[in-house]
Amino acid sequence: MDDIVIGIDLGTTTSCISVYAKGRIRILENDRGARVTPSFIYFPPEGGTVIGEYAKTMSLQKPENGIYKMKRLIGRQFDDTYIQKTLEYFPFVITSGISNFPVIYVKQNNTTIQKTPQQLCTIILQELKKYAEAKLNQIVNKVVITVPAYFNVTQREVTLAAAKDAGFTVLKLLNEPTAAALAYYFDNDITENHISLVYDLGGGTFDVAILQKKADNVEVLCVDGDCQLGGHDLDNCILNYIVEVLRKDYRYNAKIDPGAKRRLRNKCEEAKKDLSSANKALITINGMVPKHPRIIITLTRSVFEEKASKLFKKTIDILHNCLVESKISKQSIQEVILCGGSTRIPKIQKMISDYFGGKQLNNSIHPDECVAEGAALQAAMLSTSKKQDIELLEMVDVVPLSLGFGRLGREMLVIIRRNTKIPAKGSQIFINRDESHTSFSTGIYEGERTDVRKNRYLGKLSIDGLLPAPPEQLRVTFTLNIDSNGILTAKAEERLSNMVKEVKVNYTRGDKSEFExxxxxxxxxxxxxxxxxxxxxxxxxxxxxxxxIRFLYNFDKQKLHYKSIKIFCEKTRYDLYDMEVEQEERVKNLYEEVKVKCYAIAKKHKFVYLPKEL
Structure with missing residues (x-):
């Protein structure tokens, strides 16, 4: 039987499965006949698990056992600012686990069970695997899974691990806006050098990507986004408004009742959807507030737009930054492609259109299914099955920000420049300054400033235990490598000592927001x-x-006795490390002083390994 490869959009709010076979894309329905499955897990008190729409319904009975939005938790530390800010919105218990990663606690069968976000994603993927195998009537082991463009290395690795535990071999992690663009290009006859912008606002994440269609590939020119901005946050705007109305008008605090919050959140989600086609939505609250068996709150579209205005504007700011970074004008964008359920909101569509001077937006692809369809197309390109024969179209992603090492003087040494095509690799040789130099250590940074302290620190790469050697004789190669799944690895290698140190680096995101x-x-x-x-x-x-450093090396080797010169050199060397650019004149004066005091001695005694004069 052919080894079919499927595509999965593992979404924050909903997930979708798709396959390309026999010349067409097919969405694989779940066991209820639905084309998308809520990424929702309910743990019944008596045991077992329930997935999807029914899980949402059952969680109304026991909200603390209904787990959702786990994609927002994976690969993040418990004390991450985002997780701390959103704890109040979750009815279930989240605490710090091993290595400070979040753990969800659920009471079941009179015991408390623990689940990591990775384990929860595995449960969802296992269920999706069952749906796919039932529809295709065969075992399915290989998959392409989509992730937000700005998922960091930890989040990508957790996704890969969750898929492996679910019984999948992941052939590729495909960025969501790239998948959406691939679906668009498949359905439309696009000319060469066509430049499009994908605006992808889903349930939990937001991505912008600028892509160019060429003869046999689609090249990602620039990406931007926010992994903590989506429909869930828009729901929170409505939820906060309703909670405040109940507090002010009915003296009822919904925040202290998890069940009330769960029911209200469902109402808020429905209201948001209603406002995409109507100017007002009625939120009916039955049997929740004492002495008020039924409450009806009217939410107008204008009020919703006012409450969510900062989030709407943030998406436009990110879109603008993407264009600025890519140096592509608004006029060069031939198509603006909308993707993600939240793009149905009229105000968002108007703001995007207005930004592009009234441009007609492209709604030709299904906002909830296009990412899965793009994943299916990529899966077919990687498949060896004859059923999945497809014209190859290479997808070329890029590095969003420059990556490099810190060097002497706190200077940024760029190894991989921003907008370099992925996969990408770059190396730099570091040499020892004196014979006591038996270890090397450097910081890894992301950013565009020449001063590393003004860029984002990613981690540290160290190698030690090296054999002593004269200056410039010990050479260590430091390498940065980004694979096709967007995972960054840093490696230090010294061949003579056969020493290698390798670390995987959390490089795309962290405590800083995407906007920062x-x-x-x-x-x-x-x-x-x-x-x-x-x-x-x-x-x-x-x-x-x-x-x-090298002057003193020669000085000590030859056992010279210019005591005042040695004291001057040692003091100046250590003082220089802490001098800032504001002391430029002082450094220039020291340079002249060194020339006067040291050059003649170095020439007389034939010092070696000295750097060339500036």
Whole structure:
């Protein structure tokens, strides 16, 4: 039997399965005949698990046993600012587990069970696997799974691990906006060099991608987004409004009742959907508030738009930043493709259209299914099954921000530049400055500034236990590598000692929001002159430090006795490390002083390994 490869959109709110076979894309329905499945798990008190729409319904009885939005929790630390801010919105118990990762606690069979976000995603994927096998009438082991463009390395690895535990081999993690664009290009006859923008606002995440269709590939020119912005946050805007109305008008605090919050959230989700086609929605609350058996709250579209205005604007700001970063004008965008259920909101569509000067938006792809369809197309391209023969179309993703190491003087040494095609790899050789240099350590950074302290610190790469060697004789190769799934690995290698150190780095996101990181791009443009000044300053500083280290190396090797010169060199060397660009004149004076005091001695005694003069 053919080894069919399917595509899965493992969504924050809903999940969808698709397959490309015999020349067409097919959505695989779940056991209830629905084309999408809520990413919702309910743990009945008596045992077992229930998945999907029925799980949402059953959770009304015991809200603390209904788990949802687990995609927002995977790969994040418990003390992450986002998780801490959103704890109040979850009826279930979340605490810190191993290595500070979140753990969900549920009472079942008179005991308390623990589930990690990874285990919960595995449960969802296992259920989706059953649906696919039932519809295709065969075993399905291979899959392409979509993820938000800005999922970090930990989130990607957790997704891969969850899929493996569910019995899948993941052939590729495909970025969601790329998948949506692939679905669009498949359904439409697009000319070469066509540039489109995908605006993907789903239940839990937001992505923007600018893509260019070429002869035999689709190249991602730029990506941006926010992994903590989506329909769930819009629901929270409505929920906060309703809770405040109940508190103010009925003196009822819905926050203290998990069951009430669960029922209200369902009402808020329904109201949001209603407002996409109507100017007002009625939220009916039965049997919740004492002395008020039935309450009807009218929510107008204008009130909703006012409450959610900051979130709406944030998506436009991110869209704008994506265009600025890519240096592509609004006029160059030939198609704006909408993806994700939240793009049905009229205000969002109007804001996007207005941003592009009244441009007609493209609604030709199904907002809830297009990501899964794109995953199915990518799956067919990776499949060896004859049923899945398809014209190959290469998908080329890019690195969103430059990646590099910190070097002497706190300078950013860029190894992989932003918008480099993925997979990507870059290396740099570091050499020892003196014979006591038996270890190397450097920070790994993301950003566009020349001063590493103004970029985002990602982690540390160290290698030690190296054999002592004269200056410039010990060479360590530091490498950054991003694979096709967007996972960054940093490696240090010294061949003579056969020493290798490798770490996987959490590089795409962290405590900073996506908007903050994109502001770093604007900061780089606005501070070009400042950065040029810093580069000029750090070059002198680097030269002086290296010169003094090697001068002292020669000095000690030859056992010279210029005591005052040695004291001067040692003090100057250590003082230089902490000098900032504001002390540029002081550094220049030290440079002249070193020339006067040291150059003649170095020439007289034939010092070696000295750096070339500036």
């Amino acid at each position: 990181i994109k502001n770093s791009l604007l900061a780089a443009v606005e501070n070009q002159e400042t950065d040029k000044k810093f580069t000029k300053f750090v070059r002198i500083k680097q030269y002086l430090i290296q010169y003094l």
